[in-house]
Amino acid sequence: MVRSPLPPQEKLTIAVNNIYPGSGLLYVAAKQGYFTQEGLDVTFQPHSSGRDALKAALDKRAELGTVADIPVMFAAVAGQPVSIVATLYTASRTHGIVARRDRGIAGIADLKNKVVGVTLRTDSHFVLSTMLARQRIALSEVRIEDLAPEAMLTALQSGKVDAVSTWEPGLSTASKALGENGVEFRSEKRFVFNFNLAGQTDWVKANPGKIQGLLRALLRAKRFADEKPQQARTMIVDAIKMDPGIFTAIGPHYHFVVQLNQNLLLMLEDQARWAIQTKLTDRTVIPNFLDHIYMDPLTAVQADAVTIVR
Amino acid sequence: MQIRTQQYLGALVSALAIGLMAVILILSIEQTEGALARSNFATAVAEGIAGLRLVAVDYIVNRPERARQQWAQRHESLTRLLSREVVEEADERSIYDEIGQQNATMQEAFSALVELDSHRGGSDQEMALSRDEERRLITQIMSMSQDALINARRLTRLTEQRIAEAQRRTTKLVVLLLTLVGLLITANFVTTLRQTLAPIDRLKQGAEAFARGEFSFRTSLTVNNELGALSQAFDQMAARLAESITALEHKTALLQETNKELESFSYSVSHDLRSPLRGIDGWGLALVEDYGDQLDATAHEYVDRIRYETQRMGQLIDDLLQLARVTRSEIRHAPVDLSALAQNLGERLKQSHERQIEFIVQPGLTVQGDVRLLEIALTNLLNNACKFTGPRPVAHIEFGSTLAENPATRLREEAYFVRDNGVGFDMAHAGKLFGAFQRMHGASQFPGTGIGLATVQRIVHRHGGKVWVEARLDQGATFYFTLSQMSSTTEGAKELS
Numbered sequence: 028m029v030r031s032p033l034p035p036q037e038k039l040t041i042a043v044n045n046i047y048p049g050s051g052l053l054y055v056a057a058k059q060g061y062f063t064q065e066g067l068d069v070t071f072q073p074h075s076s077g078r079d080a081l082k083a084a085l086d087k088r089a090e091l092g093t094v095a096d097i098p099v100m101f102a103a104v105a106g107q108p109v110s111i112v113a114t115l116y117t118a119s120r121t122h123g124i125v126a127r128r129d130r131g132i133a134g135i136a137d138l139k140n141k142v143v144g145v146t147l148r149t150d151s152h153f154v155l156s157t158m159l160a161r162q163r164i165a166l167s168e169v170r171i172e173d174l175a176p177e178a179m180l181t182a183l184q185s186g187k188v189d190a191v192s193t194w195e196p197g198l199s200t201a202s203k204a205l206g207e208n209g210v211e212f213r214s215e216k217r218f219v220f221n222f223n224l225a226g227q228t229d230w231v232k233a234n235p236g237k238i239q240g241l242l243r244a245l246l247r248a249k250r251f252a253d254e255k256p257q258q259a260r261t262m263i264v265d266a267i268k269m270d271p272g273i274f275t276a277i278g279p280h281y282h283f284v285v286q287l288n289q290n291l292l293l294m295l296e297d298q299a300r301w302a303i304q305t306k307l308t309d310r311t312v313i314p315n316f317l318d319h320i321y322m323d324p325l326t327a328v329q330a331d332a333v334t335i336v337r
Numbered sequence: 338m339q340i341r342t343q344q345y346l347g348a349l350v351s352a353l354a355i356g357l358m359a360v361i362l363i364l365s366i367e368q369t370e371g372a373l374a375r376s377n378f379a380t381a382v383a384e385g386i387a388g389l390r391l392v393a394v395d396y397i398v399n400r401p402e403r404a405r406q407q408w409a410q411r412h413e414s415l416t417r418l419l420s421r422e423v424v425e426e427a428d429e430r431s432i433y434d435e436i437g438q439q440n441a442t443m444q445e446a447f448s449a450l451v452e453l454d455s456h457r458g459g460s461d462q463e464m465a466l467s468r469d470e471e472r473r474l475i476t477q478i479m480s481m482s483q484d485a486l487i488n489a490r491r492l493t494r495l496t497e498q499r500i501a502e503a504q505r506r507t508t509k510l511v512v513l514l515l516t517l518v519g520l521l522i523t524a525n526f527v528t529t530l531r532q533t534l535a536p537i538d539r540l541k542q543g544a545e546a547f548a549r550g551e552f553s554f555r556t557s558l559t560v561n562n563e564l565g566a567l568s569q570a571f572d573q574m575a576a577r578l579a580e581s582i583t584a585l586e587h588k589t590a591l592l593q594e595t596n597k598e599l600e601s602f603s604y605s606v607s608h609d610l611r612s613p614l615r616g617i618d619g620w621g622l623a624l625v626e627d628y629g630d631q632l633d634a635t636a637h638e639y640v641d642r643i644r645y646e647t648q649r650m651g652q653l654i655d656d657l658l659q660l661a662r663v664t665r666s667e668i669r670h671a672p673v674d675l676s677a678l679a680q681n682l683g684e685r686l687k688q689s690h691e692r693q694i695e696f697i698v699q700p701g702l703t704v705q706g707d708v709r710l711l712e713i714a715l716t717n718l719l720n721n722a723c724k725f726t727g728p729r730p731v732a733h734i735e736f737g738s739t740l741a742e743n744p745a746t747r748l749r750e751e752a753y754f755v756r757d758n759g760v761g762f763d764m765a766h767a768g769k770l771f772g773a774f775q776r777m778h779g780a781s782q783f784p785g786t787g788i789g790l791a792t793v794q795r796i797v798h799r800h801g802g803k804v805w806v807e808a809r810l811d812q813g814a815t816f817y818f819t820l821s822q823m824s825s826t827t828e829g830a831k832e833l834s
Contacts, residue, residue: 161470288483
């Protein structure tokens, strides 16, 4: 069979959290050559958190970034021109707290007045807050230590912090490292976190064609992952250098998707409300997040993937 | 390929195609029914989720215990429904799994909400945290139920697509198979036409050539079927016939040669015998005239007998010479008015006989033939009729034409006839009637040489015709004869028959 010639390639830089599986479909699409077939010459710019990846996009060091809800929420609350174009990954029970038993911690209620390491303004910050709230403990009743994700394990092992609130794979790594001395509290199933593809609003609205090509490639990658999950998992594990055992363990709680749904809106609003109440922002008004979700490209590529009520 | 094999093969392939269509249709019906059942199941799941959502809203707004109980019942029935293994397709199964997880998550959130309600109160901070938690739980229930409903709708759409796909696939396959069967039937039809009609035409040409006597014609068909085999047999038969005919022609030529020699011999003998016979008769007459008074009665009787036998032998020789002449003489075809000929002969016979003879002649019978020979033939037949009606007070003799059955061919054909009301004869002896010197009656009763009918047959044969007789003892006889060119007899035949 004669292959049709490749379309002219357009350059696209995507800032990715390269230690979290949330960007998995991007790696699969790249490995399978779907971007090239869509006329995109994609470069991944690695970051250790989605927050940094989004910052890179907003600072125009990259066109797009892969990021959880919280950083997008903070950017939107701060009035920054950020837009989500698709959710690429949803996960529950991938966030949680690992605590040291030798610091007298057996349950979440024991965290009161303890030092908890957390990456501020991330999902883990929000998860810590909601888990404490279930025990009628305010976030202000624990001593928060802002830590980068990669610094969590050392801080916990050294005793600098009594507990850490983080996400996979750091969560399992920390739990494993503490062994008998560790106790783990996972977020409940009902907390479904989104990992999104977002960028500066002006840029995404000016480049619908590029985004559509990108989304088409990601939809193909999703079909590939659905049909050949083992191969897709190998590609992702290789890309993010993650322990395959951990990736397998969290398997039942994550889903690779290409969608925009109502839960994203509700989660952003819930987190905004939390950020305002906990004075993590000096703003007092929850923004209209519909203005920060750019639905047109995904609607054009696959209309039924957009289930946000309109 | 043999026509039989081709037809069997065509019928077999058609039957297989029809069988395949039946199987496809049955499978399609099963697939459609399966997809329909799954569609109904998806609808039931959607209704279950919608109900759950309704009682959740009711509980959130009014907090009645009844709504909590309804939630518990509906959640349980939905869980039971979702645990049923009705789906084999991976994509549908995956959506069901997702709905199952969403159902479990909704239950988790609803239970947390109910639990939260049972621990209300506390400090302002605790109250505020509770309100936040409550709002979050409500949002989660609503969001999750929305997602579950969307999933249920996706399932319905998928099953509907599957029904449509199954129907489309079936239609395409049936159309494809029908087209194939159609092409097969057409190909079979065209091939059969090509392999049968053309060979049949050729065989027909062969049969027509045979009918014309062209035995050198060969069908020479190369088709590999029953008609090919028939053609070979036909050509072999033609070759054998051609050989037989050549052999027959050779034998006929030999026979003609021999016949010619015999005729020449008998003519010479007959001709040479006539002079001595005339001499004997003349000398007998001279004996009576010159010495009659010296002979007694017995001597006179002896001389009379010598002269009678001599004259009889002369007649016999004359008849033989006539037979030889009709055989050897050249045929000169010309229009002959048989009716007029018969009429004249009849008049002459009436004049030469003193008894009462009634002649009936059908008028207008003309034919192409040799008038001289045909007159001899008619004279013999009419003389015969006169002779054998001798015992009748009134002789009835009729000449005409009619449709009569030829006993040799069993076919009815137009024939001339001479009918009389004479003594007739037993048909058991009819076979030898036309042979020379064959007689049915004694010479004393009905004089004659037995050569007349042989002469008639020879003349008729030389005209390409046939002669036969129908008679019954004491009830007269009818002699039929045909001539190769009986062109003008139809009208008369109708009149008589």
